[in-house]
Amino acid sequence: MTTRDLVALLVEYGRLHSVESLVDATPYLEELARAVGERPVRSVTARELHDIHEQVCTRPAVRPLLELVEKKSQRWELAYSQRARGVVPTLQWESPRPVRALVALFDRPDFRPRRVLELGCGDGVNAVFMASKGCRVTAIDVSRTALEMGREKARAAKVKVDFVEGDVFTLDLGRKPFDFVFDRGMFHHVQVFHHEDYKHLVAEHLTPGGYFHLICHHVSTRPTMLLDCMCGSIGKLLGFLAGTLVETGAGFTSDDLHEVFSDRFRIDSTDLVWDDNNRPLCFISALMQRTS
Ligand SMILES: C[S@@+](CC[C@H](N)C(=O)[O-])C[C@H]1O[C@@H](n2cnc3c(N)ncnc32)[C@H](O)[C@@H]1O
Structure with a gap:
């Protein structure tokens, strides 16, 4: 499957089922399809995605995606503070002893x-x-x-x-x-x-x-x-x-x-x-x- 086909599928799926993160990420996905569209999905490397990201990340249209990333980073303090206050008894990844x-x-x-x-x-x-x-x-x-x-x-x-x-x-x-x-x-x-x-x-x-x-x-x-x-x-x-x-x-x-x-x-x-x-x-x- 090419990256372009897959992106088209995901964008359509996001639109039909109102998947907010996919709708928000549509401009980003479209940039991705423009950059590597005809290539098989498995052939695109992390390095290429890094370079594409650098080119598109300042564009206003991809702002919602970056906000999603930001939101994810803020959740760590929330998780640990809930743990410290006893709201949750333990965190999923927590261990009483070194790994x-x-x-x-x-x-x-x-x-x-x-x-x-x-x-x-x-x-x-x-x-x-x-x-x-x-x-x-x-x-x-x-x-x-x-x-x-x-x-x-x-x-x-x-x-x-x-x-x-x-x-x-x-x-x-x-x-x-x-x-x-x-x-x-x-x-x-x-x-x-x-x-x-x-x-x-x-x-x-x-x-x-x-x-x-x-x-x-x-x-x-x-x-x-x-x-x-x-x-x-x-x-x-x-x-x-x-x-x-x-x-x-x-x-x-x-x-x-x-x-x-x-x-x-x-x-x-x-x-x-x-x-x-x-x-x-x-x-x-x-x-x-x-x-x-
Ligand atoms: C799954 S927890 C693992 C914590 C710990 N290493 C352990 O084994 O219990 C991931 C940790 O990475 C921290 N973290 C995630 N992104 C980070 C970043 N960009 N800079 C510093 N810490 C980060 C989180 O706050 C969280 O404590």
Whole structure:
């Protein structure tokens, strides 16, 4: 199926069923069809979507789509503040203990990072674990309440973590590189047209040869396809625009991660891991080393 056919289908579906996010995204979808219309959907890469996004994102017609992205980013503080006030007993992704794949990495005798950056650290459970292993940890999150929870955990564990509030894409993280970057659960919420920015952000804050450990949803957990041909980057973009992936984030295959990261990282391993808290969810735990 070509991108043009698929866009036409989605726009029509959105119009007939009054799907607000699709109606709002119609000008964006039409730009997409103009740029890569005749190409099979599966062939369009995250890098191309990034370039298209850069060209169209300043146009007033795509403003509603950008507002959808903005709204999504604000929901994190709401979720953590509801958790802090006891409105919800727990958050879906919350874990009382550090994630097994990270603990296993620290069990390796050859793995001894000193300066660590954690992206989207949430309530700090993994940041506190790494600090307890002797690392100097900078842990970033957009949610003030999540960071308060992290500070409380660090106090209880008697370790020091530098918790920083802000958006990883706009914060100034300084020039001194880290020798390990960790992300559990943030990357799969990054819009596909920002995957390139995310990759460069990680690479630019990591020493050459430094490790990057990414834990993100596997595609089976968050299917980004309506048809087989729709997995890949376009599937993620359309899944978000159609609303199905707004709350949950996208899912990835090992090939997807190679497509996004392999020009700046050597991907040492991509393992399928089950959710630590016995939810029926499958994740990819990927260990990469910066090459350029
Ligand atoms: C699914 S939660 C995972 C939290 C934590 N890593 C864990 O494993 O419990 C995603 C986290 O990423 C944070 N986040 C999302 N986008 C972000 C951004 N652009 N900059 C900083 N933090 C972000 C959210 O506030 C949230 O805490």
